[in-house]
Amino acid sequence: MSELFTTFVPKFQSMLIGREEEIYQLEEAYSSSESEFVAIYGRRRIGKTYLVRETLKGRFTFFHAGVSKFPAKGQLKAFYNSLVSQGYTPSQIPKNWLEAFQCLSTYIQSKKEKRKVIFLDELPWMDTPKSDFLPAFEHFWNGWASARKDILLIVCGSATSWIIKNIIHNHGGLHNRLSRSIRLKQFTLSECERYAASLHMKMTRPQIIEAYMIFGGVPYYWSKLDHRFSLAQNIDRMFFADNAVFKSEFDDLYASLFKRPEPYLKIISALGKKKVGMTIEEVSETTHLPRNGTLTKYMTDLEACGFIRLYSSYGNRVKGAVYQLIDNYTLFYYRFLSSKRITDEGYWSKIQTSPAYANWCGLSFERICLLHIRQIKKALGIGGILSNEFSWRTPPYADLPGVEIDLLIERADKVFNLCEMKFTKNPFTIDKKYSANLQNKVARLKDVTKTKNAIFLTMITASGLTSNEYAGDVQNTLTADDLFD
Incomplete structure (x- = not known):
């Protein structure tokens, strides 16, 4: 990554675990010479708000969070109250979202900061029925904010489906208007x-x-x-x-x-x-x-x-x-x-x-x-090899049982890693019956797919593998510790 990454991330390491790439994206948007529109999405409790607050702490020009289950009138009043509490000169509560965003525009223009950071949290809650929130929001960005050079607008919300439909995959006024979308993962x-x-x-x-x-x-x-x-x-x-x-x-x-x-x-x-x-x-x-x-x-x-x-x-x-x-x-x-x-x-x-x-x-x-497939590949020493991951299953045939493979890694070097995952508190022991099951999986995969790839049996266990006469059939053995890399 650029020097921007190494410059920004250490400042926040004491406050945030991980999230290096997300911090980099936010800091890069903050340092941009153009106005930027960023959407952050992910499941509830994943830390979207915390990420923004900690990364841009002390640099917000305006922050507001929508209120759960409030009607349009209540949302507008809450938005107005946020404006007043952050320095907007009181006038009257806006009657609609067009007026509300006009108030926000007026407030932002009065600020002297070089970069104006606007963070609208829980945006979906503000879009109440018949409130015309989305057209007004589109007008705010398209008709005012995007034409400037100094705006960083960040939106997020727990209602991920709303964010995806109305912001990320918007087919109306916000189509292709996002500068960046950040999916926050576990x-x-x-x-x-x-x-x-x-x-x-x-x-x-x-x-x-x-x-x-x-x-x-x-x-x-x-x-x-x-x-x-x-x-x-x-x-x-x-x-x-x-x-x-x-x-x-x-x-x-x-x-x-x-x-x-x-x-x-x-x-x-x-x-x-x-x-x-x-x-x-x-x-x-x-x-x-x-x-x-x-x-x-x-x-x-x-x-x-x-x-x-x-x-x-x-x-x-x-x-x-x-x-x-x-x-x-x-x-x-x-x-x-x-x-x-x-x-x-x-x-x-x-x-x-x-x-x-x-x-x-x-x-x-x-x-x-x-x-943790990335960690598995790294432990196998194939992190730099082009590969794809699949499942594979085939029904019973004649006197042969059906086969289910949860993780099959197809590698560009003509190898399959057929991965078996076992959780035991003590080292896992491959006995005669389980060995036959493994060999059946290999044989059925070869027979049904007609693959010419080599097939490496790969055991991923919580506590290691017992060394016995059947353990030699396994080409790769990983433990739970490898998943922490």
């Missing part, structure tokens, strides 16, 4: 480890992984950990106690992201029951949602929020594309909270040795691996 395991340390949590890497199975890389969830308690005690306190802080989090999460969360929840519920994922046709059949552009939009919105991933099936890259639920918190919710009335406030501490817990750990560890 923390990696390494970033969560650093964040936990900043919270004074004494956690081993296995505990970091377990917490990631529940929280994913959502900073807000991690921020609620209390260093006085063990991880299990924290989970009981946060999810299973009478006054648990995340008692209603699931409903709040999807309601904040989508104005009509019902179809999204149908999709999430269906995907939550399918480990390997579903094609869009299977999603439509299961949820009874019509297979049309609307369903595709729902899937795109969920993918943009990081709840699901879309990946191709090897040999059928378009038609066989599969959607898979990848959000760890949602998986945790469906497994332990959605249909259970748990009254035991120490529930999580007591199920650590149960089959249900072990089964969930196995599934969640696979999802963690799929969220």
Whole structure:
């Protein structure tokens, strides 16, 4: 990167974990000689507002956040109050958004700063029914701000689908008007480890992984950990106690992201029951949602929020594309909270040795691996080799069982890494039966796809691999520590 990156980032390292690229983008927009329009999007609790506030602290000319569930009149009054509180000379409350943005223009013109930073948070909440907010906002940018050289306009909001539809993919007055769009993703395991340390949590890497199975890389969830308690005690306190802080989090999460969360929840519920994922046709059949552009939009919105991933099936890259639920918190919710009335406030501490817990750990560890493919490639020494990732599955044939491969890495050097992911507290042992299963996967992949690539069996385990007569069949062995790189 340019010197700009090395100049800007150290200033904020003590306040922000990770986010180096996002900080760079914001600082570059701030230093631009032109007016810039930046949209930041991502799921609720991911840290959008925190990123902007910490990066541009002390440099805002105007900041306002929309108010949840306020009507147009209330939104306008709140906007006006923000103007007055930040130095605007009081006049009268604007009657509509055209007047409101005219007030903002007048206020900005009175400021002497070289760069005028305008941050509008929770923008979707300001767009109430019949308020004509969007046309007025378009007019503000197109008719005034974009013609200047000194404006940095930043918008974001929890309702990701609104941001994507009305700002990023706008086909009206804001079409192609964005200077930059920043999708804020979840923390990696390494970033969560650093964040936990900043919270004074004494956690081993296995505990970091377990917490990631529940929280994913959502900073807000991690921020609620209390260093006085063990991880299990924290989970009981946060999810299973009478006054648990995340008692209603699931409903709040999807309601904040989508104005009509019902179809999204149908999709999430269906995907939550399918480990390997579903094609869009299977999603439509299961949820009874019509297979049309609307369903595709729902899937795109969920993918943009990081709840699901879309990946191709090897040999059928378009038609066989599969959607898979990848959000760890949602998986945790469906497994332990959605249909259970748990009254035991120490529930999580007591199920650590149960089959249900072990089964969930196995599934969640696979999802963690799929969220850390870059780290897997680096550990395999193929970070610099062009590659693509696929799933692959084939039904039973004759007396041969069906095969499911969650991660198949196709490399430009004519090699497949057939990845198997296993979570055990002790080193994983490949026995005779499991060895036969692995060899069947290799044989079926060769037979069905007719590939001429070499196939490297690759084990990714939480605690290593036991050395025995079958371990030699595996070409690559990675451990959970490799996911932290």
